[in-house]
Amino acid sequence: MERQRSVKARAYIRAILNTQTHPTDTFPRLLAKHAAERPDAPAMREKDLGIWQTWRWQDCAREVREIACGLASLGFRPLDNLAIVGANRPRLYLAMAAAQSLRGVPVPLYQDAVAAEMVFMLDDAGIEFVIAEDQEQVDKLLECRESRPQLAHIIYDDPRGLRNYDQPGLLSFEALRQLGRQFDEQNPGYFDAAVQSVQPSDVGVILYTSGTTGRPKGVCQTHAGFIAAGRGGVETDRLGPGDNIMSYLPMAWVGDHLFSVAQWLVAGFTLNCPESAETVMNDMREIGPSYYFGPPRTFEGLLTAVSIRMEDAAAPKRWLYAKCMALAQRVGADILGGAPVSAKDRFLYKLGDLFIYGPLRNVLGMSRIRVAYTAGAAIGPDLFRFYRSIGVNLKQFYGQTETCAYVCLQQDGRVKLTSVGTAAPGMELKIADNGEVLVRGVSVLKEYYKRPEATAEVLDADGYFHTGDAGVLDSEGHLRIIDRAKDVGRMQGGAMFAPNYIENKLKFFPQIKEAVCFGNGRDEVCAAINIDYEAVGNWAERRGLPYGGYVDLAGKPEVLALIADCIAKVNADLAAEDGMADTQIARFLVLHKELDPDDDELTRTRKVRRGFIAEKYAVLVDALYGGKSEQFIETQVKFEDGRSGAVSATLKIVEARRFPAVRAAA
Amino acid sequence: MNARIEDSALLAETAPVPAARRRIGEVILDVQNISLSFGGVKALTDISFNVREHEVRAIIGPNGAGKSSMLNCINGVYTPQQGSITFRGKTFKHMNSRQVAEMGVARTFQNLALFKGMSVLDNIMTGRNLKMKSGLLAQALRIGPAEREELRHREFVEHIIDFLEIQAHRKTPVGRLPYGLQKRVDLGRALAMEPQVLLLDEPMAGMNVEEKQDMSRFILDVNDEFGTTIVLIEHDMGVVMDISDRVVVLDYGKKIGDGTPDEVRGNEDVIRAYLGVEH
Numbered sequence: 001m002e003r004q005r006s007v008k009a010r011a012y013i014r015a016i017l018n019t020q021t022h023p024t025d026t027f028p029r030l031l032a033k034h035a036a037e038r039p040d041a042p043a044m045r046e047k048d049l050g051i052w053q054t055w056r057w058q059d060c061a062r063e064v065r066e067i068a069c070g071l072a073s074l075g076f077r078p079l080d081n082l083a084i085v086g087a088n089r090p091r092l093y094l095a096m097a098a099a100q101s102l103r104g105v106p107v108p109l110y111q112d113a114v115a116a117e118m119v120f121m122l123d124d125a126g127i128e129f130v131i132a133e134d135q136e137q138v139d140k141l142l143e144c145r146e147s148r149p150q151l152a153h154i155i156y157d158d159p160r161g162l163r164n165y166d167q168p169g170l171l172s173f174e175a176l177r178q179l180g181r182q183f184d185e186q187n188p189g190y191f192d193a194a195v196q197s198v199q200p201s202d203v204g205v206i207l208y209t210s211g212t213t214g215r216p217k218g219v220c221q222t223h224a225g226f227i228a229a230g231r232g233g234v235e236t237d238r239l240g241p242g243d244n245i246m247s248y249l250p251m252a253w254v255g256d257h258l259f260s261v262a263q264w265l266v267a268g269f270t271l272n273c274p275e276s277a278e279t280v281m282n283d284m285r286e287i288g289p290s291y292y293f294g295p296p297r298t299f300e301g302l303l304t305a306v307s308i309r310m311e312d313a314a315a316p317k318r319w320l321y322a323k324c325m326a327l328a329q330r331v332g333a334d335i336l337g338g339a340p341v342s343a344k345d346r347f348l349y350k351l352g353d354l355f356i357y358g359p360l361r362n363v364l365g366m367s368r369i370r371v372a373y374t375a376g377a378a379i380g381p382d383l384f385r386f387y388r389s390i391g392v393n394l395k396q397f398y399g400q401t402e403t404c405a406y407v408c409l410q411q412d413g414r415v416k417l418t419s420v421g422t423a424a425p426g427m428e429l430k431i432a433d434n435g436e437v438l439v440r441g442v443s444v445l446k447e448y449y450k451r452p453e454a455t456a457e458v459l460d461a462d463g464y465f466h467t468g469d470a471g472v473l474d475s476e477g478h479l480r481i482i483d484r485a486k487d488v489g490r491m492q493g494g495a496m497f498a499p500n501y502i503e504n505k506l507k508f509f510p511q512i513k514e515a516v517c518f519g520n521g522r523d524e525v526c527a528a529i530n531i532d533y534e535a536v537g538n539w540a541e542r543r544g545l546p547y548g549g550y551v552d553l554a555g556k557p558e559v560l561a562l563i564a565d566c567i568a569k570v571n572a573d574l575a576a577e578d579g580m581a582d583t584q585i586a587r588f589l590v591l592h593k594e595l596d597p598d599d600d601e602l603t604r605t606r607k608v609r610r611g612f613i614a615e616k617y618a619v620l621v622d623a624l625y626g627g628k629s630e631q632f633i634e635t636q637v638k639f640e641d642g643r644s645g646a647v648s649a650t651l652k653i654v655e656a657r658r659f660p661a662v663r664a665a666a
Numbered sequence: 667m668n669a670r671i672e673d674s675a676l677l678a679e680t681a682p683v684p685a686a687r688r689r690i691g692e693v694i695l696d697v698q699n700i701s702l703s704f705g706g707v708k709a710l711t712d713i714s715f716n717v718r719e720h721e722v723r724a725i726i727g728p729n730g731a732g733k734s735s736m737l738n739c740i741n742g743v744y745t746p747q748q749g750s751i752t753f754r755g756k757t758f759k760h761m762n763s764r765q766v767a768e769m770g771v772a773r774t775f776q777n778l779a780l781f782k783g784m785s786v787l788d789n790i791m792t793g794r795n796l797k798m799k800s801g802l803l804a805q806a807l808r809i810g811p812a813e814r815e816e817l818r819h820r821e822f823v824e825h826i827i828d829f830l831e832i833q834a835h836r837k838t839p840v841g842r843l844p845y846g847l848q849k850r851v852d853l854g855r856a857l858a859m860e861p862q863v864l865l866l867d868e869p870m871a872g873m874n875v876e877e878k879q880d881m882s883r884f885i886l887d888v889n890d891e892f893g894t895t896i897v898l899i900e901h902d903m904g905v906v907m908d909i910s911d912r913v914v915v916l917d918y919g920k921k922i923g924d925g926t927p928d929e930v931r932g933n934e935d936v937i938r939a940y941l942g943v944e945h
Contacts, residue, residue, distance in 0.1 A: 047833075048828075049821065049824035049825065049827075049828060050820075050824045050827070050833070050836065051824075160829070160887070160891065161887055161890070161891070163890060163891065164890065275833045275834075276831065276833050276834060278833070278834035279833050279834045282834065641875070641876065641879060
């Protein structure tokens with residue numbers, strides 16, 4: 001894609017890369033450096049059989065060497081792609097490093113993707129070698145192989161249940177390492193020569209986009225790009241060998257690659273892999289990470305759990321909690337941000353820390369957190385303030401797969417609740433005329449794998465990557481993201497319609513799990529709501545309101561009234577905002593089933609697919625705009641075991657309370 | 667290209683040998699002419715069947731057919747009035763439960779027999795009771811060898827927890843777990859005995875489809891990974907036909923069918939007992 005970029009752009013990128021102090025770094029070299037400098041320091045931990053097992057840097061280096069040599073002995077060549085499917089296990093991370101050491105390219109895939117989705121990516125990336133976690137993944141891959149016989153080698157980590165598999169090309173991790181040791185003995189210089197041959201400008205990883213819009217695309221990122229992105233974050237937050245991080249988010253997600261691979265190898269801190277997906281909270285309490293990433297959903301879930309438990313607590317405890325939280329709301333964020341606060345409030349906050357905030361952070365596993373990040377979706381200001389007010393240094397960043405998740409960072413002491421921060425070191429921001437955010441700098445993708453036309457669409461001649469997000473830059477250089485640029489539409493009356501913006505406001509209520517707004521080209525905005533089964537269920541139980549399952553609960557008049565209240569609050573908010581008064585929600589309904597990625601209604605990263613939903617639930621949309629008071633609907637659903645069934649209900653359509661536009665007083 | 671062919675030859679040498687495939691062996695447990703009655707009520711009449719090593723053997727039948735009584739006879743809880751039970755070549759008129767357990771027969775219960783207030787870990791640990799050699803006092807004071815022994819047993823229990831995927835509930839009191847998970851803990855406790863034969867009394871009673879699928883998978887995995895012979899009682903015909911190698915059918919305390927799932931499915935008497943007859 002070099003030819004697409006002008007001379008000017010190339011000079012700019014080169015200038016930035018030259019400012020990096022380590023221009024020859026590649027991931028394999030970084031690993032070798034840690035193994036040489038700090039061989040006995042802990043590099044990774046995984047909880048196994050109830051005990052935290054540690055890999056030292058020298059163990060990592062040795063295992064990577066074995067895996068790499070094993071792959072080489074099976075015929076893995078430089079520039080080959082190695083698919084990696086599974087949950088966060090140390091060996092899968094080491095397998096990534098092994099592929100990179102051979103100048104190959106790891107392609108992590110989402111472990112919860114079904115075979116049909118997986119086969120697309122295996123095909124697209126021309127995969128012959130896969131490292132899989134366990135029987136579940138192997139079964140899927142064998143299914144994929146029926147339609148894609150090129151998938152020659154499937155190597156698995158956990159042998160459980162695979163004893164009786166005799167398909168060709170199936171190999172255990174231990175056997176692979178054994179092959180590697182033999183190969184290494186016979187070809188002693190092979191591995192080191194391979195590591196030396198890797199160039200910083202080589203593609204270091206291919207990450208697939210979530211496919212919010214059409215088919216997933218493979219994003220090729222170079223070693224240099226990801227290392228620069230990692231280094232920027234590490235330097236901003238002064239991360240180092242003493243830090244601990246939990247690695248529990250999908251390895252196929254760019255954020256995990258940034259935190260658990262790039263920053264790990266740059267800073268040399270310790271990765272901690274949970275025992276299983278269900279034990280993350282517990283494992284986190286045991287490890288006490290100093291550096292943490294969670295999507296807003298996770299932070300929201302934690303807060304909901306805390307609130308539910310507090311509501312069940314005894315009256316004096318509730319009183320103390322309420323008092324302390326009120327104080328924290330008032331001064332906590334300022335104390336954390338280093339703003340001036342009176343001595344009396346500081347003293348009271350210390351007391352609160354002793355009784356409430358400290359223990360609360362401990363329960364959340366956040367006692368030792370220096371830096372916590374969230375990104376991926378908008379986070380509610382209240383939620384954000386809650387964590388900061390109890391002393392958790394929660395910050396936001398902004399980026400996408402195409403930019404190594406590295407565009408903007410909130411700097412310590414300069415955290416604004418509504419923005420995602422200022423341009424990260426080495427990055428440059430620009431807002432296009434249509435409001436789209438454009439970025440260029442160290443972390444911008446090299447290209448989409450085998451898709452020159454798609455690359456040309458997003459990378460312009462000046463080297464700017466078109467993010468597809470609509471945003472605003474304020475006078476201090478803070479970026480505020482409003483919506484997807486292509487989602488931003490116009491109402492019939494000419495007002496700007498930003499559906500995500502409204503949906504996010506709705507989702508900040510704990511009772512609302514998902515929301516979908518319609519309104520582009522129409523005269524009014526209507527919404528379809530998904531209740532949060534846990535929060536609303538708990539609310540109903542507290543009120544002695546009987547219900548028989550999700551469909552019944554979602555249709556209760558009391559629940560509709562509860563949601564109507566939330567919507568009225570959002571409308572009041574919108575009425576107070578410049579240019580948003582016309583996009584108040586006129587009518588809404590509460591859906592009878594949860595939107596689900598298995599039914600293609602959400603992406604795997606749980607973003608709503610508005611177009612698909614509008615088509616699938618066309619009768620409901622028509623009913624919302626057709627002035628009906630209720631509508632019958634039957635929907636096909638896919639269960640987790642792959643079978644399908646139908647859910648039907650008659651949904652009530654409720655008018656929402658709207659407010660006159662408030663003009664800000666001069 | 668040549669290199670690749672050589673590589674695959676190498677591969678064949680080092681790959682894990684799938685020859686460990688489960689093989690059904692000799693008769694391990696032989697039940698001969700068992701009759702059991704409580705006062706005038708005949709629970710079992712002249713029942714004979716055998717169980718081969720490494721197989722999954724199901725006992726099915728309508729309510730009150732005598733399935734649990736049969737299991738209780740094998741288990742030594744009930745003493746049959748007539749008949750004999752041969753286990754690994756040794757014939758017994760009657761046994762007590764402890765002897766049976768020491769011989770390597772473990773069981774789970776229809777109505778769960780767990781310590782509700784104790785954690786999952788401790789409950790499964792109780793399954794190691796027979797294997798603990800140190801005395802009460804040494805264990806209480808955690809004196810040298812006793813502590814080492816406990817650590818060894820704990821490691822074994824951790825393998826079971828990992829196997830049954832209940833890591834998240836390791837420290838949770840059993841009484842707070844949902845029913846399906848309690849059943850899994852019950853299975854874990856039985857597995858902790860490292861049994862050669864595992865008797866499962868309605869392992870899937872009261873479960874939803876998903877829980878049943880999980881449980882079936884665990885039962886097959888136990889059979890596969892540890893080679894444990896399994897005798898199970900189950901009501902869900904779909905499950906029984908799917909996972910068992912041979913099935914015994916009881917009705918009113920009598921054996922009315924015995925054979926592979928397909929044979930049993932075609933058996934007139936069985937159809938009559940389950941579906942009723944047209945008059």
